[in-house]
Amino acid sequence: MPDDIQPPAREPVLQVERRDYTQLAPEGRARVQPMRGFDPIYTDIVDYIVRCTHRIWDERDVGLIYTHYTHNCVLYGTTGTLYTREEVVRDTIQRLVSFPERRGMATQVIWRGDEDEGFYTSHLVTGTGRHTQNGHLGPATGRTFTSRTVADCMIHENKIYREWVVADTLAIIQQLGLDGWAFADRMARAAFDKGLLSIDIGENRRLIGQMPPEAEPDLSIAHNDLERDTLRWMHEVWNGRMFGRIKDVYAPNCQYHGPLMVELYGQAAVIHQTLGLIGSIPDGAFMPQHICSTPSEEGGIKIAVRWILEGHHMGYGILQALGEPTGKRLQVMGMTHLHVKDGKVVDEWRVYDELSLMMQVRLAQMAGMA
Known part of the structure; x- marks a missing residue:
């Protein structure tokens, strides 16, 4: 290529806030960042996390979990941890049973990484739906709900291998008019029957012995x-x-x-x-x-x-x-x-x-x- 001819500028990675879903899952768009091992349908990492979430949860193609999660993936939730892909499949199905009309709308995706080190995405979702079927929340109430969830994923070559999910479940429970303590009792009993006595034990790390809080935080996780x-x-x-x-x-x-x-x-x-x-x-x-x-x-x-x-x-x-x-x-x-x-x-x-x-x-x- 002659020196005075510049290669075409690569389109930037998608952002969520100003776009409709059809723009976040485009047809015919060229891939705009290196993504070795990812399915050809995905054009960048934001497209990947928004589109595959939509396909699994909104289009009900739950089986995509088999090609988008590793067999030994770990999913950390606020009430427990899943350690296998099959557990993720079962958990997803159970949640979809109760909310056939549920839709999870991407609010924003903050990310970092590349195809070599892998990608990290933090995906804020605003979910809406109606409780129309009997299921894991009990008899259907017919009520609607809106709640927020953030899912942080570690991804390499098209597969999520570690995920943290924080869902505002109590917001859903309250909007459906259900008894939060009844659900807390049920979850606690299930954990207790497995031999768990607490979620975590150990000394509080803010105050070591009789010392005051550390003056400086650990900055090793920062990048700029x-x-x-x-x-x-x-x-x-x-x-x-x-x-x-x-x-x-x-x-x-x-x-x-x-x-x-x-x-x-x-x-x-x-x-x-x-x-x-x-x-x-x-x-x-x-x-x-x-x-x-x-x-x-x-x-x-x-x-x-x-x-x-x-x-x-x-x-x-x-x-x-x-x-x-x-x-x-x-x-x-x-x-x-x-x-x-x-x-x-x-x-x-x-x-x-x-x-x-x-x-x-x-x-x-x-x-x-x-």
Whole structure:
């Protein structure tokens, strides 16, 4: 090729926010990034995770799990872990039985990686549906629901080999008019009958012995300065209890999208939601597990953080479904998506499942009685 002729520019990887589903699963689009081993239908990693999720869940082609998950995949959920592909198939079928009209709409995908190291995607989904069939939630209620889920996947050559799913299940239970504690009891009994006495045991890692919280977070999981800065202020807020830092990093008109489909506005609302979660778990230790970021067509950067909050139910806060403090050990698996624009957080999506915490309280009570 002559020096004065440039090769055609490669089309950028898809983004979700401004596109209809037909644009996210295009026909006839050329592949825009190297994806060795992926099915030819997928043109980039966002197309892959949005399209295959749609095909499996909305088109009901559950059998695609056999070509899109490894046989020994591990799926970490808020109420338990699946260790095989066949368990993922069975679990998917059971959920689809109760909600024939369910649709999961991609809200955004934040990702990193390449065909050599593999890809990591954090996929925020807004799900809607109607409970029209008897199934794992009991007799059909006919009611509708809307909830948020984040699924983080590790993918190599067309197959997901590790996945973390945080679904706001209590939001669904409440909208259907069902008894959350009845479901918590059932899940706790199933875990107890398997010999489990708790979800997690061990010393709280926020305070080692009698030492104060560590001044600096572990930044080894970050990939750039913005991710490092994010981990720093999260550590100050969650582990240092410097809740006022939120007003320094969030825009005054920020929007907060929280569990139970809460929609709030402003710095004070974010401060209260964060303070309230720690209020319910006063000794909670916040531990980020993964962070990644991608530029946004809306301007700024989108950041995804997967985290764990561990402690004990020793206070009052926003976890009102738990009732009076029980002192029981709790582990919150959470996902946070942030939109940073002009140096400030303008949107936060925070997802965790209070039903999982209710189950943990019940399991600890069963263990105590035993």
